[in-house]
Amino acid sequence: MRSIYGTNARKAGPLLAMALLACGALAGCGDDPAREDISAAVAVPAISTTPAPPLPRISSGAPTAPKVEEPPVGSIPQVSSSERIPMPLDPYIISMKDLRTIDIAQDVGAALCMKSLGFTEWTAGTVRTWDPENDKEYDFLEYIDPVSAAQSGYPRTQPDPKLPSPKTPADDRRRPTGEEMAAFNGSASQTSTGRAIPEGGCAKEGARGIRDEAIELPVDARALAVNSRISARQDSRVKAALAAWRSCVEKSGLRYPDPVVLRLNPEWASRKADTPAGAEEKRVAGADATCQREVNLVGVYKTVRVAYEERLVTAELEKLTAARPILEAWVKNAEAVIAGAG
Numbered sequence: 001m002r003s004i005y006g007t008n009a010r011k012a013g014p015l016l017a018m019a020l021l022a023c024g025a026l027a028g029c030g031d032d033p034a035r036e037d038i039s040a041a042v043a044v045p046a047i048s049t050t051p052a053p054p055l056p057r058i059s060s061g062a063p064t065a066p067k068v069e070e071p072p073v074g075s076i077p078q079v080s081s082s083e084r085i086p087m088p089l090d091p092y093i094i095s096m097k098d099l100r101t102i103d104i105a106q107d108v109g110a111a112l113c114m115k116s117l118g119f120t121e122w123t124a125g126t127v128r129t130w131d132p133e134n135d136k137e138y139d140f141l142e143y144i145d146p147v148s149a150a151q152s153g154y155p156r157t158q159p160d161p162k163l164p165s166p167k168t169p170a171d172d173r174r175r176p177t178g179e180e181m182a183a184f185n186g187s188a189s190q191t192s193t194g195r196a197i198p199e200g201g202c203a204k205e206g207a208r209g210i211r212d213e214a215i216e217l218p219v220d221a222r223a224l225a226v227n228s229r230i231s232a233r234q235d236s237r238v239k240a241a242l243a244a245w246r247s248c249v250e251k252s253g254l255r256y257p258d259p260v261v262l263r264l265n266p267e268w269a270s271r272k273a274d275t276p277a278g279a280e281e282k283r284v285a286g287a288d289a290t291c292q293r294e295v296n297l298v299g300v301y302k303t304v305r306v307a308y309e310e311r312l313v314t315a316e317l318e319k320l321t322a323a324r325p326i327l328e329a330w331v332k333n334a335e336a337v338i339a340g341a342g
Contacts, residue, residue: 071311079298088310089312106334107127110203113202114183118195122176125166146286152276152282153271179192219323233301238300249291263288
């Protein structure tokens, strides 16, 4: 899940984002405080299959959030399915399809700006400010079926094929000139032919065609969702479930502080979805998934996260309600930009 602001941070990719146990307004997905993807790298230890010394102190990379009172929760259901669990903030979050539409429209608008400055070879794909690999919804912890994990390794999430695609393929990009980049990013005030470059360059001009700078978004629901993930990850009930998970996986010779770190071991973290998992990944994934299910780790985490989101919705309901039509207007503007350039 990512924020509606900026694009640069998404280039770091979803695998690392998951490892951080936090994204975005969480440091964003990077270039904007409301973005949710990456804030720091995480050290991944090698797998131990033999008796090991005491568990090392390994940072999961999770940002530190202010201590808050933990919300009460009712009964915690046993999660045994990968079916998505609805969250209280869902009604206020626009879809990945809409976010992709905004992304494409910003590049289209920037290209129109560049052409108006005389850079006729510039297309919406010359510099793409977003990466389709980051347009995936994910959480720190999702249910993994033990049988499937043992047979196929860790699941690989593919981008939604229904998401809109730009007309200019990524592999059609050419290397822009220095003058073009100065006009694109706004580091120059005019072109060599004397044409005035808009403030912030054509990259920002592309965004202006979608978002009215005079209208400030009251709150970013995706950023609040990130906050709920951070708070849930630091909750004592989730920490207790993680401790139980660690005790369980140690029986298989695995000494890791967190399932996300284990899942992102470099031996298999970069494996493509169409590449079969190796024997060791299958063994580790099977043990990991079995222990997660045994201690109901996902059930505890999701239940606690729901409680934090309910609190956020109550506190920010007026702003969330006001933000939704603004976001919908951005999407309509983006659709118009794309249609007009067609």
